[in-house]
Amino acid sequence: MDSSSIESNSIEWNTEDELDVDNISSSSSHQDQIADFAPSSSSCNCRGSNTIHQFLQMGFSKEMVIKAVKENGQNEGAVLDALLAYKTFEESPEDEHVLDDPCHAELASNVLDVYPDKEICENEEFKNLSTEKDRTVSLLVEMGYQAEEALAAIDRCSLDTPIAELVEFISAAQFAYHTDAQLGELSYDNKIHQHQKVCVLFLSELTCSSDLRFLNQLYTMFLIGFPKLNGPVYMSKKKRKFYDNEMRKLQKQRKYLEKQPMDHDNEIVHLPNPMVGFGVPNQPSPVLFQRRIPDEAEGRPYFYFENVALAPKGVWHTMSRFLYYIDPEFVDSKFFCAAARKRGYIHNLPIENRSQLLPTPPSTIHEALPHTKQYWPSWDKRMQLNCILTCIGSAKLTDRIKKAVEKSGDEPLPGVKKYVIQQCKKWNLIWVGKNKVAPLEPHEMEMLMGFPPNHTRGGGISRTEQYTVLGNAFQVDTVAYHLSVLKRMFPDGISVLSLFSGIGGAEVALHRLGIPLRNVVSVEISETCRKILQSWWDETNQQGKLIHFHDIRMVTAHELEKCMSTFGGFDLIIGGSPCNNLAGGNRSTRNGLEGSKSCLFFEYYRIIELVRSMMRHR
DNA sequence: ATGATCATGAGCCCTGGC
């Protein structure tokens, strides 16, 4: 993208805003998502109409004030700066973003149709309008929008929404309506999906906060539907060009989509039982239907995505559709180690001739924790542990269990047994003494998860945080089994883009497979985790290069290009996106891919698509 | 401020009965 186009458009769209988008007063969960995407900024409670009125009284022309408000939101200081700048340069840039230049006189008459009893648009009348809604509508009309658009925006966004946000809403709605026709006969569901994809990709093209607001509005609109507005389309040339290009690309997928059977049942992703994915060691192979990977998703860079298997309904369907309609591989790590871990993996790796890590880890509790065997009561028949989570059972619980078992002598009553077993399973407790249960120690979790001893220990990391990061990690043996096919494809080592790296499960897996890590670009927001990975990297005398990025949202095409140009692109993109809002243990915010953490899946998709598209054009 | 501790269900899948 050339910088001149950015500059020319920023005249129209770059509103260095002071809008408080976090404070949109709406109960809609989609509004929450807007807040999540949007940068937080300082609050501004002044109403646009007052601002306008104030500057009109100061003697600036109506056109200039409108333009300044349009560009700068309602921040009085910024608007004034802009107005003074116009005075200085004495120039009136043409309205580039108005594709169909609206006739203001006509618009004004439209408004009068809606509000026949009101004289609108001149100075004092602003104050006299009966309601806040009227004032907002008239302001938007002043800015060149139609009254019906303004009303639709207010109805959808609520009256408290800042003007600039309403403007982006209208802009997005018009654009949505305009482009919707291009997708022709696809099902509604598929259309929405295509729009969403474009929205996510558009993130990489963002240059200003106005774009971000626009995108948020557009994205929300495709989630919850958009009003059909027939007004002129307001859109910067840059936005339009980008969107049109992406639409054209996606239309090529139409043939593929149209060939798919219209099966209403396909929204439900079925979990295999037993959960062995495309096959695990020492188990009968599952009956596989034809695994298909679309052309656009095949080959280098390979990618490997992971998340919890038991996500809310529809989540895996969505993730699969974003990741090129590849069927997820659901695997329970209980086939690889002594603890269960039900996870889904979407990847484009070959699945033939996989091999396990050696030595194979213990597969039962007694083999994994031999020192506990002597304390295990005969009536606790667990052979394997449940999933390792981020929290452990409380001391009070283990005390309650101890007392209950002690009181009942050699053979507890069935009710006591049932209670104890239930709690032990729920909190993954193990027997560490006579009548004594306890949660797993961090080093035991490290071992079960396939990490080297003390991987998460020391370096200023608290015990609580150890539990958190371990509960969020890959099971190394499971992932390594899937990645093992890379060894013969890249005998000289690989370059890896590791997203949401955490404590480096992917890196450890590749290392243990004996695949040299030539370059690793790791994106991880937690400083603790970055330190753990760096520490492991140094300790294992890695010969390659490790580069850290912090926030995936801030990773740009430019930065990736810079990395890739030094070592010729990536061979593997790997990582699991945040599961906080998908996981069953979450009592309060299990709100799916719209959650504040789990929505970062779309960033994952953005990066994959960005890298793959950049590498296609190398 | 940071770490440790504790209490806090619901949603989804599976199964076994009819």
Place this chain on the structure above:
DNA sequence: GCCAGGGCTCATGATCAT
């Protein structure tokens, strides 16, 4: 096929101690 019951889950937020 339907339904009730059981089992499991990469967690969050409030509170207290240091």
